[in-house]
Amino acid sequence: MSFMPDIAEMLARARADLRMGLGIVLLDGAEGALVLAAETLSSQRLADLRALGGAPVLAVTARRAETLKARPYDGDLARIALPADVSLAWIAAISDPADDLRSPMKGPLVAERTGPAHLHRLALRIAKAARILPAVLVLPIPDAARFAGENGLTALDAVRAKSVIDTASPLHPVIFARVPLEASEAGRVHVFRPEDGGEEHYAIEIGRPKRDQPVLARLHSACFTGDLLGSLKCDCGPQLRGALHQMGEEGAGVLLYLNQEGRGIGLANKMRAYSLQDQGFDTVEANHRLGFEDDERDFRLGSDILTRMGFRKVRLLTNNPAKIAMMEKNGIAVTERVPLKVGENAHNRAYLATKARKSGHLL
Ligand SMILES: Nc1nc2c(ncn2[C@@H]2O[C@H](COP(=O)(O)OP(=O)(O)OP(=O)(O)O)[C@@H](O)[C@H]2O)c(=O)[nH]1
């Protein structure tokens, strides 16, 4: 018997720690490093980090490095050396693009070329999963396991942590109940919870779709601004209601409400992206400047929930070919793509055009 947390539980702790501004320790055999998130770093912790000596770096993704004109010698990331007089303001300017246009010249920035970068890479993935800016301070620490123990920090075995992050966490049904909806009185809401301590996701089942027939299905990603506030910047609200309406008309369907706000970057980062869009960048450029890919969502979630609910074939309501490809790859046959073109307006026209031009959305 053991009450010790397993590696997935330790990772959940690590995400929470980084969000709060606590350091975490990544271990790889005899090597190890202390990691702090740039976004939540306090001046006291920066001073403490500097007092440890050594050569901490600020790791950013290659997407962010491109804007900063820093060399991503490690391919998908750059390890930027900290200046001797490093300040919180310098770290914020490198990691957060909010003031890029006002102060474009941050450098010259010196990126490390030698030495391993796998702990930096893992740290960036944990920061993304924590829905904070993908920018982390990393300092190699001798006897890192002991350092973590003495300071009460979460310490993760890097190899095992990477394999947990690479694997989709199993989702388990928690409960479902009847919820009569405007779109259909025969509505039921199912709640699914992942084992890894991540966000819960929902399935809204309309009517009693037959499990051996293709079901009218929609994978909807959370959009607080569009779904709840009626934002005109995107088409999410009309798509959500339009999909439910169509399912109500046909008498059957399943809408998965996936809590992957902002194409998987979280609401705070999506608002950062909106602020960049106000400065003239489009939806894809804004994500890149923040250090993210255009789309950070994991659609395995959708196929896993459908499979758990007993569905094998879908008529998928979408304009996004990537969703179809992911369904097919994960064992859900897409027998038909059902277009979902609703909610275009003067505010979102350019956004929808960018998605068609750069992200392959079908018009
Ligand atoms: N990062 C970012 N996310 C956005 C922006 N505008 C909307 N979103 C998010 O984009 C997602 C839209 O999701 P969906 O409508 O399911 O996906 P889609 O890729 O457009 O595909 P279909 O609607 O199925 O054609 C939601 O998570 C929104 O929160 C934006 O400008 N930046």
Ligand SMILES: [Zn+2]
């Ligand atoms: Zn939206």
